[in-house]
Amino acid sequence: MATWSELQHTQPRVVPFILKSLEKDRLSHAYIFAGESGTGKREIALQLTKSYFCRERNGTEPCGQCVDCRRIDKGNHPDVHMIVPDGASIKKHQVEFLQKEFTYRGVESSHKIYVISEADKMTASAANSLLKFLEEPESPTLALLLTERESALLPTVRSRSQQLSFHPLSKSVFSDKLQEMGMSRLQSLLLAEITTNFEHTNHLNEGDWIAQARSVVIQLMGELYLRPNQVLLTLQDKWLPICKDKEQQEAGLDMILLWLRDLLYIQTGKSDTLVFPDQQDQYEQLALSISQQQISEHLSSVLEAKRHLNANMNYQLVMEKLLLSIQGV
Structure with a gap:
């Protein structure tokens, strides 16, 4: 009670x-x-x-x-x-x-x-x-x-x-409520950053979508910086097939934004606020080879991709343009 x-x-x-x-x-x-x-x-x-x-x-x-x-x-x-x-x-x-x-x-x-x-x-x-x-x-x-x-x-x-x-609800309260409902801490932290609306959360969690998307985002971003020749294949084979509707596509870009923000937090000593806390070791490895200025530029590229998506640009083109922009191609 x-x-x-x-x-x-x-x-x-x-x-x-x-x-x-x-x-x-x-x-x-x-x-x-x-x-x-x-x-x-x-x-x-x-x-x-x-x-x-x-x-x-x-x-x-x-x-x-x-x-x-x-x-x-x-x-x-x-x-x-x-x-x-x-x-x-x-x-x-x-x-x-x-x-x-x-x-x-x-x-x-x-x-x-x-x-x-x-x-x-x-x-x-x-x-x-x-x-x-x-x-x-x-x-x-x-x-x-x-x-x-x-x-x-x-x-x-x-x-x-x-x-x-x-x-x-505040993000922390919403995350706690999701965990009380049986969701894992890692998934609840991510969802609370994307939305604090239960109806939206239920849609994103249908068929365990949020867990799948989280896993692929981690793979996609790791490859983007460490194995760039593999990233477009992962995009085609794993990312595009699970981002079927507009809400999932928007949430996917939000996840990429949050992943990059975590990387910036590592650079600025804010590791206690990570949305992907299980990726801290990889963030610290990447932080040695990328500057805060570069991360800020990559964050801007994601925001530009969100604007393109809202303007109804083809999602595959949005994602390809985003990844190539981050790679500096």
Whole structure:
């Protein structure tokens, strides 16, 4: 069970604001939790719900053991209602059912909470029904609307709710979360540098792609500097076949950029921040024969390759031009 302290590590701005409201008993009647997937919106909504109902809480921290906390964890608290999309959208009848439920007196207390996941997927009629409910709730209620697309909510819904922006996770926190989910440290370090969005991460990790790409990048860059006659063959046989779509191609260039940045970090004494820490011995070998100026020029070549890719240049041509540019051909 996460604590408020742990959740504050994830969202250092949102959590203190909520805690202060809890301490002063000044919670708004409705909140919009807006932010990317994986930023802790649902976890913080559940923690707030437990703090709201827990009768044994210590300050703002719910006990986690009482009947209320256990029921909320199991999803069967009678005064807590969760709404998720029914198919592709949240429909009017779901909101109307919620309104009907809230006309009844609270089973465990006089208060009720409802949490709407993917609130931006409400149909127009559902959003209008919710608007009436926000304006005239049948009983003391707390509404938590979770969304990745705040702009898709009705302006009137937004204006009647307290909006809290969930910022993308820091790279270190994101890497830790990936490791908690079973990913290796080396892969999580790399992915956290490329993206802190779980949906993007899931795509890059399909079929263990990130592990394959990482291995080939290491081979490709090693050959580029130590066995240059082999590098175009490796590009053709191993790199191009695994970089099939635009996201993979962009991520591949990001990996090359990060590999070069690690080499520069070795040159400048920052070996504790490597994204490819298992390559430190090779970096130190290469650092003896290449200058910081050259590495900086090679980094610029990768950035130019990224611009060419974004301009829809053929990926094979982008990569060939990049490798030849680094080789000074």
